[in-house]
Amino acid sequence: MTPKHSEESSVTTTSIKPQETPDTAPKARKPTWRHSGKAFLFVLPTFLVLGVFVYFPIIESFRLSLNRVAPFGGKEIFVGLNNYTRLLSSPQFWGTVKVSIFFMVGTVVFAIGFAVAIAILLSIPLKRFSWYYRTAIFIPVVISSAIAGVLFRLLYNPVVGFFNYWLSLIGIDGPNWLTSSTWSLVAVTITVVWRQLGFNVIIALAGIQQIDAQLYEAAKVDGAGAMRRIWHVTLPMLTPTLFFLLVVNVITSLQAFGEINILTDGGPGKATTNIVYQVFVDGFVGTHFVGRASAQAFLLALLIIGISIAQFKGFSKKVHYQ
Secondary structure, eight states: OOHHHHHHHHOOOOOOOOOOOTTTSOOOOOOOHHHHHHHHHHHHHHHHHHIIIIIHHHHHHHHHHTEEEOTTSSOEEEOTTHHHHHHHTOHHHHHHHHHHHHHHHHHHHHHHHHHHHHHHHHTSOOSSOHHHHHHHHHGGGGSOHHHHHHHHHHHTOTTTOHHHHHHHHTTOOOOOTTTOTTTHHHHHHHHHHHHHHHHHHHHHHHHHHTSOHHHHHHHHHTTOOHHHHIIIIIHHHTHHHHHHHHHHHHHHHHTOOHHHHHHTTTOSTTTTOOHHHHHHHHHHSSSOOHHHHHHHHHHHHHHHHHHHHHHHHHHGGGOOOO
């Protein structure tokens, strides 16, 4: 046997598999109702809860807004958009809109302003008790609006309240907070700002902690002081967080109810009656005007949607992302 023949005999032959064509390649199994049904079973509880407590009330409220409902009976008369046109031509409705806008502006400006200032202070490294200060700031978030209303009702008391006592220490006679048409809306605004402060501070603090430390180091090298670093570094880089807080606080302030109900009952007169409280009065207090209340609720929803769209159109381009 020659060497060449031995080499050829030692070579093993391998079988070459034919390449798979699109026709012969295994096809993906199509989803069947049996497999899809299992997925629907997992989301069914969520859809049931949303349907009963969200979607059905929205549909029913819109249906009622197109009808005039008898105050003491179940009789309904279809009136179309009559409830909406009557509201839009009513000075009382526009008075509640005015109160809602003033209340929203005061709440949003001070709630976000104080929150950012406190968040900047909390971002300063402390050797001890930093966790205590953050916890103390966050506590109002877990307090319900009813409890906050009762607490501040005692603080606003003109005789035994602490607010007027503190003002008397510096020689100022405190006002009748809850019975004055001038100060009642201010009193409610202070209460809501205090209750929202913890949430706003935590969100603002999280945004500050995400800012790159190298930006502060570069500003120090350029000779920027503390205030200039806050103005030129912290605030511009915090704009995404500020924009989020702006949207959330506007929606929350326009939906405020608990503090108004506990502190002033919408008074004195209509000084603190916003749209939400007027919906409550028309729908559940005294003579029920369910159709009008439902129409006001939908007009409030349109107001919130309109303001939110304006915010995204006007401020989204001024937000700086890293």
